Amino acid sequence: MKNQVSFKVKSKFINKYKNGYPLIDKSAILNIDTKMREGSIINLVDEKGQFIARGYYGKQNKGIGWVLTRKKQEDINLEFFKKKLIIALNKRTKFFQDPSTTAFRVFNGEGDGIGGLIIEYFDGYYVIHWYSKGVYKFRDEVINSLKKIVEFKGIYQKKRFSEDGKYIEQDDFIMGERAATPLIVKENGVNLAIYLNEGAMVGVFLDQREVRKRVRDQYSKNKSVLNTFSYTGVFSIFAALGGAKTTTSVDLANRSLPKTIEQFNINYIDAKTQEIIVEDVFKYFKYALRKELKFDFVILDPPSFATSKNFKFSAEKDYKNLLKQAILITEDNGTILASTNCSSFNMDKFKEFIHEAFKESCVEYKILEEHTLPPDFKTMEEFKEGNYLKVVFVRKMP
Incomplete structure (x- = not known):
């Protein structure tokens, strides 16, 4: 040791x-x-x-x-990492056996016994995320353990610990064969375009898998859907496949336009029939209000922190006011999907934000359902902040 x-x-x-x-x-x-x-x-x-x-x-x-x-005699060595990985992989057996979903998390940091280490699976490819220089020191033990216990097409890595917060890795490929660009995976039968070698993010956040399924199966049919902070538009894809009358995707990043078009195309949906807007979401809310636009279903999933030219957003400080803007452009009897991945407050506090937003808007509401992390994102009761995802479907009452 x-x-x-x-x-x-x-x-x-x-x-x-x-x-x-x-x-x-x-x-x-x-x-x-x-x-x-x-x-x-x-x-x-x-x-x-x-x-x-x-x-x-x-x-x-x-x-x-x-x-x-907590075992005094247990050494932190190759066998330790191998044992932890085997236990974690065995807990995901049902995911490996499901052909309709070929992208999921196989190792979730402290929830699986090694804080700072995340491993995700994409149709035969494994992506290792290192969240500190400290855990990266065990790189050889983790990679050697993984390649001994799984069959893989290829292994990639993401170093998430640069000093200045920027992702500087030039090539994330480690071994095996390189993945196609993009790699097409499935989530509940829906095609998703994934990029394993284009920076820290691959193109989809796997923690929202069950929420997206609900969007498709329960909330989209014949609805006008607004997807804010849309990233690569995956919520919009699920809404369209669920029979949405229209989808509008809004994100500030220029890349969101081609990435969202691509996601529509690989699911055989004509992107020209959907609206994709590269714009600051905060500005779009003002535009929609000015134009008297309203939507049946509004998806509100901002990052914990966001910065635009004129505004800095913090979920802990600003989510309530953001939700108040969403309420203004939601139809009566419409639904808002309120979501946050901010770990500094819990679900009870998040529901307080929701309550205050509706109260200050003088609007009645009804909570329809709540979601936290899916089972492949294993958490531990002793570390509640690890269960960071909070999703609430809210009905705006007339």
Whole structure:
């Protein structure tokens, strides 16, 4: 095993770590060595030196590392990673057996026992996401374990830990054969165009899979649909396939136009019959209000943070006001899909935002259904912030 360093846990945090909390928070530690190398093995001990847990040092968001085991005799080695991967893959057996869905998550960080490590599957290709320099130090152990236990067409990686927040990797390919560009995968029978070697994102967020199915099967038939912050337009594809009367996709990024057209085309939908707008969503809301446009179904799925030329958006601070704008352009008896991936507040707080938005708009509402992460995005009860996705379908009452 690599050289180990002991971190003394403050007394008030000891039970928290004994009970399974996985994130090593610097505020919980008495003796942080700021010169430590990322990837170093950490033993968490109490103030008397008694063992609590073992993990690794790696800066990620608010943490300085992740707990990997509470077994004093367990080494962090090739066999450790292999065992964790086998357990995780076995839990996704039903996904591998479903030909209608060929894109899903096979390893979900701390939920599967290794914080900072995400692995996704795309029709025979595996994409490894490294979220800190620390976990990347175990690159060989993870890749060697993966290639021993799965059959694969190819393996790619995404380094998500650059100092300045920019994605600088030139080639994400590791081994096997290179994927087609784009790679066409399926989600509940719908075709999706995926790009495994074009930066940090591949073209679809897999955590919304079950929500998109509901959009297609339950909420779109004969409806006018507005999809805001539409990215590559996948919600719009599901709405159109669900029988939407019209779809309007709005996103500020220039790439959203060709990417959305492509998603329509591979599903045999004429993109010319749909509206795709490259525009700041906040400006579009004002335009729609000015033109007295209204929609039967509004999809509101902004990033946790967004910046445009004239506005900075934070989900925690601004979601309520954004929702109030959406309410104004939603038809009576229409539906709003309110969604956020912000981990700094929970579902109860999110529903407070929804309640306040409707109350301040003097509009009655009814919550129709709620969603969090799908089962392949495994989470743990001891780390509630890991279950970050919050989706609420809301009916605007007349």
